[in-house]
Amino acid sequence: MTLETATRLTEVLLALALLQQGLEHLRGPADERVLFGARSVLCLLLIAGVAQPWPLVGLAALSLAILWRFQGPYNGGSDRMGLLALWCLTLAALMPTRPWREVMFGYLGAQLVLSYLISGWVKVVNPDWRSGRALRDVFQFSAYPVSEDLRRWAERPRVLLAMSWAVIAFELAFPLSLLSRETLIAGLVVAATFHLANACLFGLNRFFWTWLAVYPAILWLQDRLF
Amino acid sequence: MLRPLALLLPALIPSWRFFDVIAPSPRIEYALLPSADASADWREFRPRPQRVSVATMAGRLAWNPRWNETLFLVSCAERLVDAPSAHSENEIFRRVAAGLGPGVHEPWLALRLLFVARDGEALVREVLFEASPRRLSDLR
Structure with missing residues (x-):
């Protein structure tokens, strides 16, 4: 994959992800509608490939105004x-x-590789994650499960122990997927499935689209380095 | 200008420490009051439903504004306890007031933040913040 193809693909996927978020904000307060309406217009220009690089510059400048509006990211890690x-x-x-x-x-x-590797590292050094207790806490009392029925998963410690280690193993092993194009694609399919599960169970739909948008960057980097 | 750049920096040099520690989790509770000094009957704001179908989960991949706003309110609640600011309190008040809809007759809105945490095998709940009631008419 050439640099031009990869950056263009990332631009379009990111613009689509930002458009999806922007539409959600159009039901919000008036000042949000102005900010995200302007951002949506810039995203459409970016997808159309018009007046480059100015839609990107405009989006970057607007991102500062949006950070100021919410005094930080609106939705934590996905916005970051x-x-x-x-x-x-x-x-x-x-x-x-x-x-x-x-x-x-x-x-x-x-950074995409680090996002998985560091997430895996901070879990594997934590005894609560290694015992499955942390994931049990996520289901039992955190703000993330989308329904009360999902909270009952906290009553299945063996399942959660297996899930904890599956997540830790996947995140720590992700850098190894860079060994070949085939293993990287397989790694990205597993990663996308992981984000899809998080979107369904915890309502983290923005993570799914945002991380997907960055996949061309790692496909290009692997091509460039190996 | 410096403040937005300071807010941007953690995105450009990320820590990626997702779910490293499962911290106490906030619940936003509200009460509608006939007067500012009336006693409050607290209710959880947007309690989660008993069940969410697979079709709804799939639909939320593309359209999930209510849940994402709820997650933003969780961030505001955490910020309010870690580093109190008028911004976080105002956001919670305005969004709770908007979320109550039009059929509300009591003129005052009270808010508090209840944090749920694990202590050994038990779950403990503690109110860590309670705001002075505000007039609903000022919030809409």
Whole structure:
């Protein structure tokens, strides 16, 4: 995959993810409708490939106003990954030489790998995760399960222990998927399934679309490095 | 200008420590009052449904504004306890008031934050924040 193809694919997927979020905000207060209405217009320009790189620059500038509006990300980690992708794409587009464009876009791919590896590391060093207790806590009392029926999963410690180790193993092993194109694609399919499960069980739909948008960056980086 | 850049920095240099510790979890409770000093009958704001169908879960992949707003309110509640600010309190008041809909007759809205945590094998609940009641007419 060429740098141009990968950045373009990431731009379009990210714009679609931001559009999906933006539509959700159009039912919110008036000031949100203005901010996200403007962002949606810029996303449409980005998808159309019009006046590049200015839609990206506009989106990056608007992201600061949105951060200010909510005094931080609206939806935690998913918004942070969206911001990272947006700023990496913007800086890559503004760089005067190809090596610098590669550095900016490569940073995004590297962060995607780190997002799984570090998440796995902080879990495996935590005894509560290794015993399944932490995942039990997630189902029992955290704010995330989307229904009361899901909370009953907390009564299945063996299932949660297996799920905990499956998540830890997948996250820690993800960097190994970079060994070949086939293993990377398999790793990304597993990762997308993981995000899909989180979207269904915990309502984290923004993670699913945002992480998917960044996958071209790691496909390109693997091609570039190996 | 510096504040938005400071807010952007954790996104550009992320920590990626998802779910490293399962912290006490906030529940937003509200009460509608006939006067600011009336006693409160607390109710949970947006309690989760008993069951969500697979079809609904699939639909929420594309359209999930209510849940995402609820998660934002959870962030505001956590911020309010960790680093109190008028912004977080205002957001919770305004969004709870908007979420109550039009058929509310009592003029005052009270809010409190109840945190649920595990202590050994038991779940414990503790009120860590209670706001002064506000007039609903000022919030809409």
